[in-house]
Amino acid sequence: MSSRDQILSRIRSAVAGAPEVEISRSYQTSGQEAGRVELFAERVRDYRAIVHVVPGDELAATVARALSGRGARRVVVPGGLPEGWLAAVPGLERLRDDPPLSAAELDAADGVITGCAAGIAETGTIVLDAGPGQGRRALTLVPDYHLCVVSADQIVGGVPEAVARLDPVRPQTWISGPSATSDIELNRVEGVHGPRTLEVIITR
Amino acid sequence: MSGTFLGMPSFPKNAEKALQDSQLRYNLRKATHTIRAKRATVVEELPDWLELRAAGKAIKDETLRHLDRYLLQVEEAVTKAGGHVHWASDADEANEIVTGLVRATGQTEVVKVKSMVTQEIGLNEALAKEGITAYETDLAELIVQLGDDWPSHILVPAIHRNRSEIREIFLEHMAEWGRPAPDDLGDDPRMLADAARLHLRERFLSTKVGISGANFVIAETGTLVVLESEGNGRMCLTLPETLISVVGIEKLLPTWRDLEVFLQLLPRSSTGERMNPYTSMWTGATEGQDFHLVLLDNGRTKVLADEIGRQALRCIRCSACLNVCPVYERVGGHAYGSVYPGPIGAILTPQLRGMESPLDASLPYASSLCGACYDVCPVAIDIPEVLVHLRSKAPHGPAERLGLKAAGWVLDKPVRLERAQRLATRFRGLVPKRRLPGPGAAWTDTRDVPPVPEESFRDWWDRTEGGSR
Numbered sequence: 001m002s003s004r005d006q007i008l009s010r011i012r013s014a015v016a017g018a019p020e021v022e023i024s025r026s027y028q029t030s031g032q033e034a035g036r037v038e039l040f041a042e043r044v045r046d047y048r049a050i051v052h053v054v055p056g057d058e059l060a061a062t063v064a065r066a067l068s069g070r071g072a073r074r075v076v077v078p079g080g081l082p083e084g085w086l087a088a089v090p091g092l093e094r095l096r097d098d099p100p101l102s103a104a105e106l107d108a109a110d111g112v113i114t115g116c117a118a119g120i121a122e123t124g125t126i127v128l129d130a131g132p133g134q135g136r137r138a139l140t141l142v143p144d145y146h147l148c149v150v151s152a153d154q155i156v157g158g159v160p161e162a163v164a165r166l167d168p169v170r171p172q173t174w175i176s177g178p179s180a181t182s183d184i185e186l187n188r189v190e191g192v193h194g195p196r197t198l199e200v201i202i203t204r
Numbered sequence: 205m206s207g208t209f210l211g212m213p214s215f216p217k218n219a220e221k222a223l224q225d226s227q228l229r230y231n232l233r234k235a236t237h238t239i240r241a242k243r244a245t246v247v248e249e250l251p252d253w254l255e256l257r258a259a260g261k262a263i264k265d266e267t268l269r270h271l272d273r274y275l276l277q278v279e280e281a282v283t284k285a286g287g288h289v290h291w292a293s294d295a296d297e298a299n300e301i302v303t304g305l306v307r308a309t310g311q312t313e314v315v316k317v318k319s320m321v322t323q324e325i326g327l328n329e330a331l332a333k334e335g336i337t338a339y340e341t342d343l344a345e346l347i348v349q350l351g352d353d354w355p356s357h358i359l360v361p362a363i364h365r366n367r368s369e370i371r372e373i374f375l376e377h378m379a380e381w382g383r384p385a386p387d388d389l390g391d392d393p394r395m396l397a398d399a400a401r402l403h404l405r406e407r408f409l410s411t412k413v414g415i416s417g418a419n420f421v422i423a424e425t426g427t428l429v430v431l432e433s434e435g436n437g438r439m440c441l442t443l444p445e446t447l448i449s450v451v452g453i454e455k456l457l458p459t460w461r462d463l464e465v466f467l468q469l470l471p472r473s474s475t476g477e478r479m480n481p482y483t484s485m486w487t488g489a490t491e492g493q494d495f496h497l498v499l500l501d502n503g504r505t506k507v508l509a510d511e512i513g514r515q516a517l518r519c520i521r522c523s524a525c526l527n528v529c530p531v532y533e534r535v536g537g538h539a540y541g542s543v544y545p546g547p548i549g550a551i552l553t554p555q556l557r558g559m560e561s562p563l564d565a566s567l568p569y570a571s572s573l574c575g576a577c578y579d580v581c582p583v584a585i586d587i588p589e590v591l592v593h594l595r596s597k598a599p600h601g602p603a604e605r606l607g608l609k610a611a612g613w614v615l616d617k618p619v620r621l622e623r624a625q626r627l628a629t630r631f632r633g634l635v636p637k638r639r640l641p642g643p644g645a646a647w648t649d650t651r652d653v654p655p656v657p658e659e660s661f662r663d664w665w666d667r668t669e670g671g672s673r
Contacts, residue, residue, distance in 0.1 A: 008272045010505035013509070163463050168485070186363075
């Protein structure tokens, strides 16, 4: 008998006659609508990320200020990122992932700019799903600086609404603040292997 | 489970030794109290915590009830998405499968995401025997690996080490494994984390094989989910050309929607955060990767067959029970002699390994049955209930069995008890004050002999007519 059949048959005899289970989902499945954007901004800030909330028409200027503030000149730009977001940045070297950039090239970049698939207010989480303007997972991992643009209509109240909105088949990365560790005496330290700086621009 | 801990003395002996270590007790107290408070704050934030907990419990029970069906579903979904599924009935078979897969790539180095299950099966040791070096990349696991030490906590494996000990380990051992620590390394956590970043950076960018576990596997979609903080997980999951994930069969969740419950329960219970910094989810061969899923039994089906004990399989390895346990707080993780320490370890280890060794047989007693573990458990595992159940199944010594048999006989009839009490009062002068002789000595190791009264309550009642005379 193969291990597969062995495991399956052991399971069947172990649970034979066990009662059926009823799952009650009486927990909240939608978060508060009012103040969603403010809550999201506050919660992302809690993780010591840099957060800006700006009107849509100030996005390009905010992107330009953020990049020049860091002195980021060579920036990874995933396919499908709206060109307008970078319209106000002078002398930017765009690193396109086509053909795919090597890990070393990503490591040498000054940063990466992306959009996202969703934001979760209650937990201050940004979800990337490799869609347009986000690129494959390594793009937001290897560079030391991640600038992420979230539009207000992408922000949902809580985790259940985000799960309902997302496609499980797409590779996803849920990001809540910059990379961090609490392994040393449980002191939170931001910045280990992922980007040490996360900057978020929320447009309304 | 792995033989690493075989031959270890029983829990009371280990505990006695650990209790002598005041540095360890200080480190543990500080860490468990910090994380306990953080957890309480973020759990209180959610008005529907109890409903989430009930749903989490039910979803896991449903998974276990129809585990055969859900495993087949996972197999189909992962295969359809271009991944390969392997089944391992025990540790040896899992190690053989993984070793074979790594060998097929021609590589001799792998990077690892922190994973309990690969420690359970002793994967690193098995790989080393075949000339393959496994590099742990989680900061705490790195500290443990560099220090040639054992993990002592599920979430924070190096919880028993303080910053200056960690600095020592880095300075002394980083060079043996790769890039040495900078000479001017201080003991500031920020500096230590930076040293780990530099030490592992090159390794992440160049290693071709990654090995991980998973927090959840979604049956209906074949999606694997890994929660982490540092980004080492993302590195190991996304950069290598080959990814091998070893997962215990109890890690399944039936539907994608079930994540809405567990992505709330786990981070808040575990690190005491609203959400952990990074969660990765992928389905099958992703972004051109070669993906292998190894489904592991290794005693789990045996646990599943025990009606009371099977609830331990609901565990999502959050470690909240460790952080509130008065026993764990004082003795630390090593005393449990297993990769699963604390209250959950006390019920999981003896069930997975059996209770043949003195250590495993002593684990169900490593508790005061206070119930704090049950209160914080996000999937409502009644740990005290399982502990008591396992105690009844544990082997008992001949003296204890004889003693209990005698007590049973005496307590069976009121007249026997009355006579026994009279006998005891008459010979009370002969009863030692502190320590019992012979096989009773073990019982008085930690207690004084209770004084035998001059007169039993019954006799006093008869003599005074209930105190009225």
